[in-house]
Structures are given as C-alpha cells and as structure tokens.
Amino acid sequence: MSTSAAATTHDRLHRLADAARVAGIDAVLVAPGPDLAYLVGHSVPSHERLTLLAVPAAEPGDAVMVLPALERGGWEGSTAEIAGIRFVTWLDGEDPYAALLGELGGAEPGTAAVDDHLPFLHAFRLQASRPALRLQPAGELIAELRMRKEPFEIDELASVGAAIDRVHRRIGEWLRAGRTENEVAADIAAALVEEGHRTADFVIVASGPNGASPHHEASDRVILAGDPVVVDIGGPNPAGYNSDSTRTYLVAGGEPDPELARVHELVRTAQRAAVDAVRPGATAESIDRAAREVIERAGYGEYFITRTGHGIGLEVHEHPYIVAGNTRPLEPGMAFSIEPGVYLPGRFGVRIEDIVVVGDNGAKLMNTSPTELVVV
CATH class of the missing domain: 3.90.230.10 (Creatinase/methionine aminopeptidase superfamily)
Structure with a gap:
C-alpha cells in the first residue's frame, strides 16, 4: 500500500469527522462493507463478531478499529495500518461493546452515527451497553463523501x-x-x-x-x-x-x-x-x-x-x-x-x-x- 493511499485515508476520515461535528454527532461507527472500504481501503467481514471503525468527531486522528483477535491478520499491511489507525482486538468470551465504548475514552459520545451496513444485532447490543447513547444513521453523512468521485x-x-x-x-x-x-x-x-x-x-x-x-x-x-x-x-x-x-x-x-x-x-x-x-x-x-x-x-x-x-x-x-x-x-x-x-x-x-x-x-x-x- 502506498503513502498516497494512506493520505487519502487521512483526508477521508477528517472530512467525515468535519461533517459529523457539523451534524452534532460525537462519533461515527463504520462496519465492514463498502463504507469501510471507502474510508480505509480495506474491509474484512466479521460475521457475527463485532468489527467497527470508530471515528471521533473531535479527534479523527484517534480513529480506532475494534475487531476480533482472530481477524487481525487480515489487516496486516493494510492502508489502515499504514495510516496509523489504532487496532484493538478482543477475544471470544470478552465484551467487544464495552471495549469499543472504552476506546472512545473521555468523549463517551452522547450521539453516535452508525453506517448502513451495521447489523441490528450489533446496534442493539451497543445500545444495551450504554442506554443513554443516542444512535442515528450515518448513511447520508458518508454518502456525501462517496458521491463525488475523485x-x-x-x-x-x-x-x-x-x-x-x-x-x-x-x-x-x-x-x-x-x-x-x-x-x-x-x-x-x-x-x-x-x-x-x-x-x-x-x-x-x-x-x-x-x-x-x-x-x-x-x-x-x-x-x-x-x-x-x-x-x-x-x-x-x-x-x-x-x-x-x-x-x-x-x-x-x-x-x-x-x-x-x-x-x-x-x-x-x-x-x-x-x-x-x-x-x-x-x-x-x-x-x-x-x-x-x-x-x-x-x-x-x-x-x-x-x-x-x-x-x-x-x-x-x-x-x-x-x-x-x-x-x-x-x-x-x-x-x-x-x-x-x-x-x-x-x-x-x-x-x-x-x-x-x-x-x-x-x-x-x-x-x-x-x-x-x-x-x-
């Protein structure tokens, strides 16, 4: 993967964060699929196990990828890795939703936007982990970036x-x-x-x-x-x-x-x-x-x-x-x-x-x- 691809990832994450801030969203959560591939140049299906890219609106440079430990090898050498996105892995039997919310740190978003490809299973369990968390769709937000082809x-x-x-x-x-x-x-x-x-x-x-x-x-x-x-x-x-x-x-x-x-x-x-x-x-x-x-x-x-x-x-x-x-x-x-x-x-x-x-x-x-x- 080239440094230019990493620069593209940085640019897209920052533009997404800017749009989220304007919309009053604290973080954008992106599941495996075309939105993830667009943002970081790579996507690996995780099936029933949670994989999410979390992009804090205030600090897009602190974007983190939470994924099962068994899937980490599929990201070796990826643009996401070269771009410096942090990877946090979890093991079967651990609570990935708590891990995700913990990685968002002090921000503890009151509002998170989830992309169109996040299964309801994960949105439901994320909401159950923090009932005060307000979830809303991020599809239109990401579409605004993807519509204009480079x-x-x-x-x-x-x-x-x-x-x-x-x-x-x-x-x-x-x-x-x-x-x-x-x-x-x-x-x-x-x-x-x-x-x-x-x-x-x-x-x-x-x-x-x-x-x-x-x-x-x-x-x-x-x-x-x-x-x-x-x-x-x-x-x-x-x-x-x-x-x-x-x-x-x-x-x-x-x-x-x-x-x-x-x-x-x-x-x-x-x-x-x-x-x-x-x-x-x-x-x-x-x-x-x-x-x-x-x-x-x-x-x-x-x-x-x-x-x-x-x-x-x-x-x-x-x-x-x-x-x-x-x-x-x-x-x-x-x-x-x-x-x-x-x-x-x-x-x-x-x-x-x-x-x-x-x-x-x-x-x-x-x-x-x-x-x-x-x-x-």
Whole structure:
C-alpha cells in the first residue's frame, strides 16, 4: 500500500469527522462493507463478531478499529495500518461493546452515527451497553463523501466500463436460438472475469416475454429466433469499482414483434436525451424527467416502471439516485447509470444502460458499446 493511499485515508476520515461535528454527532461507527472500504481501503467481514471503525468527531486522528483477535491478520499491511489507525482486538468470551465504548475514552459520545451496513444485532447490543447513547444513521453523512468521485475513482470506473463494453461486443459468441438463458448467462459470467472483472455480480439474460421483468433472473427458457433479449451485466474490478451496462439484442431469424424496432429506438432516444441533460447544477430528478418525457410523449409512459438511474462506485447501487423527487443538484464527479426502459407485459422489454460521470460541461460516458438494436 502506498503513502498516497494512506493520505487519502487521512483526508477521508477528517472530512467525515468535519461533517459529523457539523451534524452534532460525537462519533461515527463504520462496519465492514463498502463504507469501510471507502474510508480505509480495506474491509474484512466479521460475521457475527463485532468489527467497527470508530471515528471521533473531535479527534479523527484517534480513529480506532475494534475487531476480533482472530481477524487481525487480515489487516496486516493494510492502508489502515499504514495510516496509523489504532487496532484493538478482543477475544471470544470478552465484551467487544464495552471495549469499543472504552476506546472512545473521555468523549463517551452522547450521539453516535452508525453506517448502513451495521447489523441490528450489533446496534442493539451497543445500545444495551450504554442506554443513554443516542444512535442515528450515518448513511447520508458518508454518502456525501462517496458521491463525488475523485480522479482515480473515475479512472477505475472508466477501466471497468471498458471491460464491460468488451463483453457486450462479444455477446454474439453466446447468444443464439436454441440455447437457454442459463447457458448464455454462464458464458457471459465467465467472460466478465476473463475481460477484467473480479467476479460476475449479476447476469440478467431476459429473452422474449421475460424481458418485461426488469430484474428477471436467467432461467431454463429456450431462446427463440426473433426473440429480443435484454442483457444486463456487471461486477467489480480488482479495485472494487463496479460496472453496470445493459443492451437489448435481437436473435436472428424468426419474426420479431412488429413493435420492437419502434420501442427500441424510442428507448434509445430517451437515453440520449437523459445523457444530454446531464450537467453541473441540473437536479437528479431532471435527468429522470428528460428520459421519461420522451417515453410519455410516445404513449408508453405507463410501461416505464423504474427510475432512470442510480449512483455507482464501490456499490452497484448507491447515491445519487436518478428519480422523481430527488432535487439534489448534480456536481462534477458524481457517477450514475442512465437506463430508461419500456416493459410490455407478456411481450418483451427494452432497456439501454450506460454509466456517466458528471463533468464540468456535461456527461462523460463510461461505456461506448453500440446502443443500436444489434442482431446476433
């Protein structure tokens, strides 16, 4: 791990502490998961045993990691260690909640904010250990830091975006009539890893009428000639940053639904309209509206049953959400999907999805694979 990574950890912890002080919070408690990985560059699951990073708002330099002794080896050489975060271990049979509260020292926080990934089991036992302790969510607090991607994070999103593009350009190797959705999905999952992903987190292959279900899981349905097929795929790269990209394909032969070409071009137009609307100062909901207006004007509004997008980074779904009611102004560095769709029950669905990053003058696309209706 580099000293620059340690400097990033120091900066993030101090910014979190500053935000906590402004919010009147005495300490922020962060469990294993993407928030912990963001703050200290590493995360090791602890299952039912308590692992928590405690960041005192008054003294972020006194941040401490409380974890089971048996997990300490998993942190050897980590950025957290290089950054000088203290480690306090506990043994099975000892009270980790008392250890945590003791390490917070004289501050003895009256208010602690816990991140979204802390199991209720631990929050409940922590509260029982100090009934006067006031717990509140820290998710929004941490999201404020994570929403604005730093340049190296944007580079990671661009890299994993290029990897998912390479997979989409190979879809014709596997998608054809006579194969099942599961068979195609297995090949795509292998290709995701082959093209640079750490794992294949999700592979949606939704053929024919299954495409009308936005989160359809691959099944044993045999793909037919003339079927439209929604392929929504993604996963993390080795650094933990995620891809998420959807294209809708047409299987060669057969007689496609006569409405398919029109609907596909409509969704493509809506997606371009939303991308073109991205700029600093535009609200998240205005991007949703840009896509939705195109589809509503064409008479398909009732079949656009999802939000237009979601933030992405160390999680596939994170802030900001591109949805009606979200009035947050967009800022440079925010990254999110733009994925309008039309879902006609019992017939077919169409979705086109790219990841964009807000630049100084508009959207920077992280995906470049063709959005036309590709026949395979």
